[in-house]
Amino acid sequence: MKVCWRSPQAPGGKSTGCRSKASMSATFKLQCHFILIVLVALRGEGRYLELREAADQDRFLLFGSDLKRALEGEQPYRRALRCLDLLSLPGQFTFTAARPQLHCAAFFISEPEEFISVRYDAVAIDCQGGDFLQVFDGWILKGEKFPSSQDHPLPTTERYVDFCKSGLSRRTIRSSQNVAMVFFRVQEPGNGFTLTITTDPNLFPCNVISQTPNGRFSLVVPHQHRNCSFSIIYPAAIKISDLTLGHFRGLPFKKPSVGCAGVGDFVELLGGTGLDPSKMTPLAGLCHPFHGPAQMKIACDNTVVRMVSSGQHINRVTFEYRQLEPYELESPDGNSIREFCLSPL
Numbered sequence: 001m002k003v004c005w006r007s008p009q010a011p012g013g014k015s016t017g018c019r020s021k022a023s024m025s026a027t028f029k030l031q032c033h034f035i036l037i038v039l040v041a042l043r044g045e046g047r048y049l050e051l052r053e054a055a056d057q058d059r060f061l062l063f064g065s066d067l068k069r070a071l072e073g074e075q076p077y078r079r080a081l082r083c084l085d086l087l088s089l090p091g092q093f094t095f096t097a098a099r100p101q102l103h104c105a106a107f108f109i110s111e112p113e114e115f116i117s118v119r120y121d122a123v124a125i126d127c128q129g130g131d132f133l134q135v136f137d138g139w140i141l142k143g144e145k146f147p148s149s150q151d152h153p154l155p156t157t158e159r160y161v162d163f164c165k166s167g168l169s170r171r172t173i174r175s176s177q178n179v180a181m182v183f184f185r186v187q188e189p190g191n192g193f194t195l196t197i198t199t200d201p202n203l204f205p206c207n208v209i210s211q212t213p214n215g216r217f218s219l220v221v222p223h224q225h226r227n228c229s230f231s232i233i234y235p236a237a238i239k240i241s242d243l244t245l246g247h248f249r250g251l252p253f254k255k256p257s258v259g260c261a262g263v264g265d266f267v268e269l270l271g272g273t274g275l276d277p278s279k280m281t282p283l284a285g286l287c288h289p290f291h292g293p294a295q296m297k298i299a300c301d302n303t304v305v306r307m308v309s310s311g312q313h314i315n316r317v318t319f320e321y322r323q324l325e326p327y328e329l330e331s332p333d334g335n336s337i338r339e340f341c342l343s344p345l
Ligand SMILES: *[C@@H]1O[C@H](CO)[C@@H](O)[C@H](O)[C@H]1NC(C)=O
Pocket: 150, 151, 225, 226, 227, 308, 309
């Protein structure tokens, strides 16, 4: 099965090679799309073939939640971990170096309403010799983090757990959202490690990366002084159907004159090219509660719905999103409108 490929030098959108087959499941599209981003980021020519082959073999990721549910009641899902990998199912994953592997990363993603736990079952790496195995609470791609350091509850240094420093004293590491990753280097052939990935329910998901390019979500921030981002790693149309911001309840309705500046609680739509919402461009701000529909198309590689909360209220925003079609990424004069994402309005 050869559905997804693109020369790393090819110009244009990163999902070019992944759109054509309507039959592909959303998860596979994500995997495909994501691996392309990672490929571009790592600029590893040799890995390119390796990954395409890997995608061919890994049919399990093609199946939907039915299989997932079935698997949960059965034996844990087990498979080998590759030097560059994306996993969206819980299970047990073993990496064994066939040759020295210096720059490896495995990205984990679960449903929005889940935390991810990474447990070391067995580790045989040579820390003194320069090997490493680190779990990161979030994703990092091209130097950009999700969640951004501003929105994550922990300081950046505490988001890394280094096996070579903490050993098995921190055997299970739980993420703060639906994404996590491990970085590793294993130089001696035959060395490696085994990890078990599990998920736990998260009642109020705050920072989320969507597994799918289309969907619907309600972001609820109940009396918490924190900012939450829902990230769609595609150009997307966002349709907000409902916005509740507590700060107008019982108070005289007063319209601030310009944007949302000075308002404690609001929702903003961001667009950009990287993962980090704090580096993305605010394209719209919504600081008044309303019902139904307000739509915006964001023709950037990444789209984020971000809620800023003072903690004094219960805030909620409900939205639908869908990936933009190729024709929607063109402006009327035929030029790509992605430049729009690069410069502030
Ligand atoms: C949330 O974001 C706003 C504006 O982006 C910032 O002023 C505020 O300090 C942030 N709050 C927290 C808890 O990080």
